[in-house]
Amino acid sequence: MAVSSVSSIDIASPANRARLLWALWILAAIIGGLGFIERLFYGEQAADFSSYIPWGLWVAAYIYFSGLSAGAFLIAAAAYVFRIRVLEPIFRPALLLAAVTLLMGLLLIGVDLGHLERAYLVIFRPQFHSMMAWMVWLYTAYLILVVAMLWLSFRSDQPGRESEAVSNDQARLRLLAIIGVPLAIAFAGGVGALFATLAAREFWNSSLFPIFFLVGALTSGTGLVTAVVGWLWPSRDAGWKDLMTLLGRLLLVFIVIDLILEWAEFSTPSWYQIGSFYELTHYVLFGPYWYVFWLVHLLLGVIVPIVLLVKTRNPVVTGVAGALVAITFFAVRLNLVIPGLITPELRGLERAYSDPIGNRLTFAYFPSWFEWQVLLGAIAFGVALWYVAIRLLPQVFPSPARSSEVGQ
Template sequence: MKRIWAALWLILLAAGLVGVYERLAQGHRVAGYTSNVPWGLWVALYMSLMGLSAGAFLLSNLAYVFNVKALRRVGRLGLLTALVSLIAALFAIWFDLGHMARFWKVFLRPNFASPMAWMVWLYTAYFVTLAGELWYAIRADLVRAADGDGIQARVARRLTFGNRDLTQQAMERDAHRVRLLGTIGVPLAIAFNAGSGVLFAVVEARPYWNSAVLPILFLVSALTTGGALLTFLVAFLTRDKGGETHRQTVAFLGRLTLGFLVLDLLLQVSELLVGLNTTVPGHGDAVRWMLAGPGWWSFWLVTVLAGAVVPIVMLTRRGASVSQMGTAGLLIAVSFVAVRLNIVVPGLVVPPLAGLPAAYVEPRLAFHYAPSAMEWLVALFIVIVGVGLFHLGRNVLPVAGENRREA
């Protein structure tokens, strides 16, 4: 079984690498976005991964900062998920840049009037906090794993950075620092996620985006997808599967996810109803495009069916099995890329000036968007690298199960 997964991973990685090669060799010439719909799949993927990161991080810190006991087993796995998602998200947006080699300019000459500059600085602060918190959460186990041979021990030795203190005092200090960094990280994660919503919401040129619900929706979507992914990961990838505690943890995560999902749907329906019934008809064009435009299926089949109806049924069924709840989680986490895509694209396909689409007609000025093969392959590469990093982290770092000192 392991071999099959490894082979599948390698095949998908190879396919993804084809996309990456195309992207690097051809630049944006093989992309599906246009001058008029300048953002697409990668921006949606980036938003999804950022949401996963923030969601997983916030839920982990329910255990570390808010002492929610039911999530104790999730803490470290959640932090690893958050870290890997963050790295993958940054990859997604990096590939999207017109000049990849200039990304550092955001650090050296930031314009703090731009929400985008704020995002980058918040991510950086979050990255450091998150990495620090994860390290303090696993340090004691790293020290324990450092004795012995094999790759895990060697990596563990490296990662202790010479701090091998296992006294009670040292471990209490670790726990304190985890809590401290979590306390710093929670507002950061909230800020950068709601901030991504702000990034869109401030663009008044796009009435569809220009809504104060958007930042809140981003935050709730983060919690929904973060919870959903953790439900899946805990259901299928924890080492001590089968026990009643395991089942309870998954069920708790599932219920949490369900709650967030319902709240998320409420916000989405609110946006949708307001959009459909605006007294200035033009402002509802984006919503109508989403419901009945060429990408109708991404809303009705992916978001409504696969992302809401099916998982809600699976999560609310009496006596739902662990694997059912886990599958529901995966469905939600993956299908939410469509939710993000349906925030980005409908906002852009509506021309800011009537008559503009016919004023000068060529493919790169089109007011519609479908991701190109290259874009899909690069997206696949990002996801597959994320999966690989997660697998590596899970096998090399002592993240599975709960912290021993908390047991």
């Protein structure tokens, strides 16, 4: 429990803090559960997305969580495939994080569908042209792979398992990790391609988009793994410090690459301040939600983490930087989805015909309470999943004895 003495302000004892976290979780679960019940019986009527802005908070949250998942997975798989010994202890927690965040994303994209009960048709009536169909197949394959890898990984660790069987398991695990790397890259990039392939949407229709999504996945996923390793690692020894230093360096590299790509993505099509892309960039930077870009993303998600990571190698500070990157990356995802939809494709359409009942024919969007509620529910679901998993499978984190061998 060394982490509590370092990171908490010592006002609350660990027991009090646990109680507070429980209370927060129960609150989130109740609020979120009510949201899910409303979704089940009344559909999406209380949501603010509409016929003209058909995708909103949930779709942004889906690409956010699926990005976290792909990023966490790629780190875990890379450690295994390239035998990066220092990173090997994070294999299991990162894999578990990948599974949990993917399920959170799938839950949200599931409730976003108008007819969830027909989702199986994506398998039975496949449309090979559709990027959406590819995304579904890829994440299905990816989910199966992650679960198989988790199972193999835990099986190989069972006490009393023969060493031959263990090495067999590890060979299979390695093979799955090798398959998983291109799969996760295709999945993370494919989510970007889902948007980028739409010629009708200028804001999305860019070749950089899939790559931007992939690097975003790596950045946010590394941030999440860094935060979790910083917070929950059982032993605070030299091995852990080395691990945090390496994760911190990795995170710093990804933040900088992501920033360069972001610059290219925004500045190139709008440099001479002409065209509709310029208007959309202007909307993102100086529109009504300017603070999402400047304060949440650029300040808290880029500048502060860069300063923290450059100034110090303190593992706890590194963990905080990781958490900042992982959490604020949601702002990046929101700023990718929503601005692509906020301008009418035909000028004047916004005033042509209105919907006085549900306001479904406007180009203004702000997530309703109901949408936040469901998002909160998905987060509570993910936290519960994670908690149950680490309770049932205590060997998610290496035992202190094992982790201290690392880095020697």
